[in-house]
Amino acid sequence: MTIAFKPSADGAADSRSAGSVSVSQAIYKNLHEIEAVFRLMDTDGSGFLSLEEVKRACSILNDVVLAEGSAEPKQKLSDEEIEGFVKAMDLDGDGQTSYNEFLEAVRNHTFG
Ligand SMILES: [Ca+2]
Secondary structure (H helix, E strand, O other), X not given: OOOOOOOXXXXXXXXXXXXXXXXXXXXXXXXXXXXXHHHHHOOOOOOEEOHHHHHHHHHHHHHHHHHOOOOXXXXXXXXXXHHHHHHHHOOOOOOOEEHHHHHHHHHHHHHO
């Protein structure tokens, strides 16, 4: 699936759809944050997330969550869970997660 963002010429589309934010609008609003997260995770700057990069990011997230004491230890992701997560994101099966695949995973996770 491809998502096309059409800039509205006069902002009329925004007021028409007030109260019912579409998925693409919600993603567009958060696109900078999503892209920032992807870049943070892509530590070698290759433009793709390797399994190791996702593991490292999850490990940092685990440490932060556990340090805040807001999570049970059982919520810590295992390597197997992370590998399953990466495989689920890897839509074209090349073993890495592209930004588009990451965006799609965020879309599916956030909006069901
Ligand atoms: Ca990378």
